[in-house]
Amino acid sequence: SQKIEQNSEALNIQEGKTATLTCNYTNYSPAYLQWYRQDPGRGPVFLLLIRENEKEKRKERLKVTFDTTLKQSLFHITASQPADSATYLCALNTGGFKTIFGAGTRLFVKA
Amino acid sequence: ETGVTQTPRHLVMGMTNKKSLKCEQHLGHNAMYWYKQSAKKPLELMFVYSLEERVENNSVPSRFSPECPNSSHLFLHLHTLQPEDSALYLCASSQDLPGSYSNQPQHFGDGTRLSIL
Numbered sequence: 681s682q683k684i685e686q687n688s689e690a691l692n693i694q695e696g697k698t699a700t701l702t703c704n705y706t707n708y709s710p711a712y713l714q715w716y717r718q719d720p721g722r723g724p725v726f727l728l729l730i731r732e733n734e735k736e737k738r739k740e741r742l743k744v745t746f747d748t749t750l751k752q753s754l755f756h757i758t759a760s761q762p763a764d765s766a767t768y769l770c771a772l773n774t775g776g777f778k779t780i781f782g783a784g785t786r787l788f789v790k791a
Numbered sequence: 792e793t794g795v796t797q798t799p800r801h802l803v804m805g806m807t808n809k810k811s812l813k814c815e816q817h818l819g820h821n822a823m824y825w826y827k828q829s830a831k832k833p834l835e836l837m838f839v840y841s842l843e844e845r846v847e848n849n850s851v852p853s854r855f856s857p858e859c860p861n862s863s864h865l866f867l868h869l870h871t872l873q874p875e876d877s878a879l880y881l882c883a884s885s886q887d888l889p890g891s892y893s894n895q896p897q898h899f900g901d902g903t904r905l906s907i908l
Binding site: 684688714722724725726729769778779780781 | 793795831832833834836839841846847849881883888889890894895896897898899900901902904
């Protein structure tokens with residue numbers, strides 16, 4: 681079955697540094713992959729989508745890469761700020777009506 | 792404000808109670824979803840509706856019963872739940888159903904935190 685793995689350990693970084701989160705998947709070749717942000721007590725919020733024929737996508741301080749050979753996506757936040765502290769989820773479509781999500785990685789940015 | 796509103800935000804109920812969760816989207820979307828989110832686990836897709844028709848039922852126990860009276864509203868009726876059903880229940884919508892080659896980000900509500908006593 682399709683599986684998404686995100687680092688279950690929290691990532692702690694200093695303000696101003698670049699945060700890099702990893703999403704690995706198995707048993708599927710998705711046409712696109714999405715990243716969401718979730719704050720405590722809130723629903724996920726869509727951030728970025730990257731297609732299989734795109735190696736990299738940027739939006740302000742966010743950058744996503746997609747390596748279909750490694751079956752991996754990396755999510756970068758440059759010049760991180762304490763307000764970036766949240767849980768980040770990756771998600772992919774499995775070809776039908778279903779989008780499957782990873783469990784997320786919690787990011788803490790210290791001032 | 793995400794355009795998707797869920798009520799109530801918190802619900803405590805006994806195992807023999809019957810209650811309903813409500814979701815309303817103001818985005819003009821055609822697809823709506825129910826997810827269950829338990830601590831440190833991935834979101835679990837429960838039900839998918841497209842234009843008020845159920846298109847996915849992900850082996851969910853019959854004690855959960857969805858209802859979609861129109862494309863803006865989605866309900867989840869609950870009865871005789873178990874303690875393991877305690878979780879955050881999220882509603883989401885998207886313009887259309889996702890597919891292999893279509894860009895369909897989902898817009899989520901803030902969920903109903905359900906606790907079963």
